[in-house]
Amino acid sequence: MAPDRIVGIDLGTTNSLVAFMQGDTPVVIPGDDGLNLLPSVVALDPNHQPVIGNAARNALIETPERAVYSIKRLMGRGVEDIQQELKFFPFRLADDMQPGEVLRIKLGDKTFTPPEISALILRQLKRSADRFFGGPVTKAVITVPAYFNDAQRQATKDAGRIAGLEVLRLVNEPTAASLAYGLDKKQNGIIAVYDFGGGTFDISILKLHDQIFEVIATNGDTHLGGDDIDNLLITIALDDIRGDLGLDLRNNDLRGNAETVQAIRKAVIEAKIALSSEPSVKLDIELPGGKRYQREITREQYEQLIQPVIDRTVGACKQAMKDAGLKPEQIDEVVLVGGSTRIPKVRALVKELFHREPHIDLNPDEVVALGAAVQANILGGGSEATENMLLLDVTPLSLGIEVAGGVTDKIILRNSTIPASATQFYTTQIDGQANVAIHVLQGERELAKDCRSLARFDLKGIPGMAAGIPRVEVRFLIDANGILHVSAREQRSGKEAEIQVQPSYGLTDEQVEGMILDSFDNAEEDFRRRQLIEARSETATILAALEKGKKDPAWGQLTTDEKKKIAKMEKSLVALHAEEDYKAIRKAIDVLNQGTMRLAELMMDTAVSTALKGKNLDETDLGEAPTAPHPMAKAEFE
Amino acid sequence: MTKAALTAISAPPLPQETHSCWSCGSMRAAHFCESCGKVQPPVPVDYFSFFGLAPKLDLDIKALEKSFYELSRKLHPDLNARAGSQEQEWSMEQSSLLNDAYRTLKDPIKRTQYLLHLEGVELEEQSKTATEQARATGETKKQIVPPDLLEEVFELNMQLEELRMNKKTGEDDPALSEEVGKQKLSLESKHEALLGELQTYWKTWDNLIDRGPAPLAERAQVRDKMVDVLNRRNYIHNLVRDVNAAMED
Numbered sequence: 001m002a003p004d005r006i007v008g009i010d011l012g013t014t015n016s017l018v019a020f021m022q023g024d025t026p027v028v029i030p031g032d033d034g035l036n037l038l039p040s041v042v043a044l045d046p047n048h049q050p051v052i053g054n055a056a057r058n059a060l061i062e063t064p065e066r067a068v069y070s071i072k073r074l075m076g077r078g079v080e081d082i083q084q085e086l087k088f089f090p091f092r093l094a095d096d097m098q099p100g101e102v103l104r105i106k107l108g109d110k111t112f113t114p115p116e117i118s119a120l121i122l123r124q125l126k127r128s129a130d131r132f133f134g135g136p137v138t139k140a141v142i143t144v145p146a147y148f149n150d151a152q153r154q155a156t157k158d159a160g161r162i163a164g165l166e167v168l169r170l171v172n173e174p175t176a177a178s179l180a181y182g183l184d185k186k187q188n189g190i191i192a193v194y195d196f197g198g199g200t201f202d203i204s205i206l207k208l209h210d211q212i213f214e215v216i217a218t219n220g221d222t223h224l225g226g227d228d229i230d231n232l233l234i235t236i237a238l239d240d241i242r243g244d245l246g247l248d249l250r251n252n253d254l255r256g257n258a259e260t261v262q263a264i265r266k267a268v269i270e271a272k273i274a275l276s277s278e279p280s281v282k283l284d285i286e287l288p289g290g291k292r293y294q295r296e297i298t299r300e301q302y303e304q305l306i307q308p309v310i311d312r313t314v315g316a317c318k319q320a321m322k323d324a325g326l327k328p329e330q331i332d333e334v335v336l337v338g339g340s341t342r343i344p345k346v347r348a349l350v351k352e353l354f355h356r357e358p359h360i361d362l363n364p365d366e367v368v369a370l371g372a373a374v375q376a377n378i379l380g381g382g383s384e385a386t387e388n389m390l391l392l393d394v395t396p397l398s399l400g401i402e403v404a405g406g407v408t409d410k411i412i413l414r415n416s417t418i419p420a421s422a423t424q425f426y427t428t429q430i431d432g433q434a435n436v437a438i439h440v441l442q443g444e445r446e447l448a449k450d451c452r453s454l455a456r457f458d459l460k461g462i463p464g465m466a467a468g469i470p471r472v473e474v475r476f477l478i479d480a481n482g483i484l485h486v487s488a489r490e491q492r493s494g495k496e497a498e499i500q501v502q503p504s505y506g507l508t509d510e511q512v513e514g515m516i517l518d519s520f521d522n523a524e525e526d527f528r529r530r531q532l533i534e535a536r537s538e539t540a541t542i543l544a545a546l547e548k549g550k551k552d553p554a555w556g557q558l559t560t561d562e563k564k565k566i567a568k569m570e571k572s573l574v575a576l577h578a579e580e581d582y583k584a585i586r587k588a589i590d591v592l593n594q595g596t597m598r599l600a601e602l603m604m605d606t607a608v609s610t611a612l613k614g615k616n617l618d619e620t621d622l623g624e625a626p627t628a629p630h631p632m633a634k635a636e637f638e
Numbered sequence: 639m640t641k642a643a644l645t646a647i648s649a650p651p652l653p654q655e656t657h658s659c660w661s662c663g664s665m666r667a668a669h670f671c672e673s674c675g676k677v678q679p680p681v682p683v684d685y686f687s688f689f690g691l692a693p694k695l696d697l698d699i700k701a702l703e704k705s706f707y708e709l710s711r712k713l714h715p716d717l718n719a720r721a722g723s724q725e726q727e728w729s730m731e732q733s734s735l736l737n738d739a740y741r742t743l744k745d746p747i748k749r750t751q752y753l754l755h756l757e758g759v760e761l762e763e764q765s766k767t768a769t770e771q772a773r774a775t776g777e778t779k780k781q782i783v784p785p786d787l788l789e790e791v792f793e794l795n796m797q798l799e800e801l802r803m804n805k806k807t808g809e810d811d812p813a814l815s816e817e818v819g820k821q822k823l824s825l826e827s828k829h830e831a832l833l834g835e836l837q838t839y840w841k842t843w844d845n846l847i848d849r850g851p852a853p854l855a856e857r858a859q860v861r862d863k864m865v866d867v868l869n870r871r872n873y874i875h876n877l878v879r880d881v882n883a884a885m886e887d
Contacts, residue, residue, distance in 0.1 A: 479715070480715045
């Protein structure tokens with residue numbers, strides 16, 4: 001049997017990637033568009049078929065009600081958690097959503113849970129990997145923000161299962177990044193990883209010792225990222241437009257405005273990126289009714305504006321250092337991860353916080369996926385490059401049990417190395433009591449109501465005894481994925497107590513089973529079929545290109561012999577096209593590609609490059625957004 | 639929250655002392671087989687024994703860290719990811735035991751508390767029970783003030799009360815704040831000094847252990863001293879927390 005192919009996946013808020021360890025080097029596997037980054041956008045096409053990535057971004061323009069982005073913000077959350085998100089993101093919830101239920105998002109007239117939408121993104125990445133290896137990939141390591149709680153982790157694992165992937169490990173994103181960095185730097189010391197992405201912020205402090213990567217403290221905010229900067233800029237633009245033109249684009253009902261809001265979003269994202277290198281940028285956006293919204297933003301104003309957002313990372317960094325018992329001077333290196341660390345002001349902040357210049361040797365968009373590939377390699381038995389590497393990660397949040405008075409009794413403290421466990425003893429309050437209820441919480445707050453409710457357990461079948469006599473031992477274990485397991489035993493009878501779990505947020509096993517996109521049994525057949533479809537579609541593309549080439553002036557420059565050869569290759573490809581053998585079709589395509597290389601070169605010489613035009617960003621409807629005071633002068637309208 | 643895995647982890651196997659590897663039959667080390675490297679089923683042992691240590695308190699932390707890393711390289715689930723499901727479960731169990739043991743032993747206070755727990759003193763449970771009882775009855779938890787602190791605590795509590803009143807009325811009394819700040823520093827240095835005191839009892843304890851089976855009375859004597867230090871330390875710890883809270887709000 002061939003060795004397991006285990007891929008590393010970065011399932012990001014904005015972009016997702018899949019990577020693999022090729023020899024001693026992790027490499028990103030490109031998608032069918034040749035690009036490394038797959039935008040984390042999902043849409044349904046007019047035939048209700050899902051499209052993912054750049055294709056979805058384009059499809060969004062016409063059908064915003066059938067598309068969704070930044071779904072990671074909703075993973076493992078309940079309807080009561082996401083009121084803030086709903087103000088800024090065009091998430092359309094199912095009409096019959098009940099509190100406490102797993103969220104369902106409307107795409108057209110269908111509804112999908114966040115794990116299902118994430119699964120579509122994962123499946124797209126899986127396809128790229130399948131193509132790369134020429135066979136199905138079924139095992140993966142998926143990264144999650146270090147500060148993800150149990151429910152968010154479980155939702156990510158469910159997404160993997162739905163996509164037909166066995167998730168061997170969930171790895172924390174900053175830790176994964178440290179693995180990618182540590183691969184060729186075999187030094188010992190303390191490093192801090194500052195990971196500021198599209199939707200989440202993490203800080204992790206690690207001790208490197210003979211290739212053991214030991215996390216000592218982690219902290220973060222799972223709802224803080226580049227999205228928040230975009231939303232701030234959009235809010236200002238919408239305020240301006242409403243104030244000066246009386247045009248309120250934030251009304252959800254004005255479908256026609258979605259495109260304008262989208263144009264604004266696209267423009268501010270471009271402006272944000274430009275402001276990392278330019279002293280100022282000019283926004284110029286066409287509005288409904290032919291007016292234009294114009295505003296110049298200087299770097300200084302922009303930096304003043306985003307200061308409160310980036311300042312929110314400071315508290316987490318200080319807490320992590322405090323938890324690690326370290327002062328900034330004791331940290332040897334600081335590594336930057338995530339697209340938002342391209343902002344010079346963020347880099348300046350990091351430098352000030354840690355008293356040193358941060359490292360940016362690896363592409364901050366790719367480093368997490370590369371690290372996931374390293375971890376995948378370790379799990380697969382290791383290679384020469386990774387054989388001595390070992391990751392010791394921690395749980396980011398304390399685990400607690402609700403006790404009398406609604407108070408949280410912490411039983412596993414945050415920053416405990418995982419796997420970690422704790423044992424609690426329970427007894428009964430009344431004679432013959434057969435059940436005991438346990439409420440499990442995650443968080444740092446004193447009161448249970450301020451912590452995250454993970455689940456309620458009912459210990460059942462406790463043997464009938466007088467009150468206070470049974471002694472039920474309950475063992476809580478956080479595994480290497482940061483996910484909780486619970487087992488119970490009544491000590492006096494030695495009987496294993498039955499546990500019934502009601503996860504506070506999350507899918508049941510049966511629900512996940514029912515959602516699985518590709519049945520494992522059909523994986524090979526599915527793969528063959530998909531390959532055949534793709535090979536046929538590629539055949540159509542190359543034949544169309546050849547027809548076009550024959551009309552090109554370059555065709556005339558070929559020799560008769562060359563033309564004859566091409567005709568022969570074409571004929572054999574057309575013949576194979578009708579057959580079922582995708583490998584033969586692919587081979588014929590390759591042959592034709594080789595044979596027409598000179599033609600292609602000649603055509604290139606005369607070709608005119610065409611600039612890509614058109615809007616391709618996601619549609620946005622903004623809800624009731626708060627207004628944002630800002631330091632800038634009045635906008636101009638003409 | 640986990641689902642399928644929940645039923646998958648059954649209660650740990652009953653204590654079974656075997657000394658040969660389940661896989662290759664060789665004599666094995668405690669947690670993994672020295673011959674074939676396979677992880678062995680966990681055997682319930684105390685944290686000191688897990689590391690092959692005598693129940694002594696003056697630990698060489700560097701050496702402990704070294705064994706922690708060495709054992710991690712054998713027991714961690716990442717390095718046993720390709721093993722069978724039973725072995726993976728053992729690996730998770732053993733690895734969590736290792737982490738729990740290391741976390742407890744590397745910290746001087748947790749280590750002492752743990753040793754006292756092995757000696758039958760349940761400091762945390764006592765405190766927890768008291769807290770829960772207080773909560774249930776709605777009373778504040780009664781703390782026994784260490785005698786040498788009586789006077790100081792009495793005065794400090796008056797000052798804290800005054801500080802809180804001032805905060806309510808918006809008054810500012812810099813002299814009072816300064817005084818409380820000073821008290822806090824004094825408490826913190828006492829807190830620190832108690833660790834030193836504790837360490838002297840560690841030595842006494844370790845000597846007892848080294849001498850072989852120590853008379854119960856002698857053990858109890860050192861044990862009680864350590865309990866006393868920890869209680870005082872905990873009391874000061876809570877006091878400092880109260881001072882911080884009063885100064886912050």
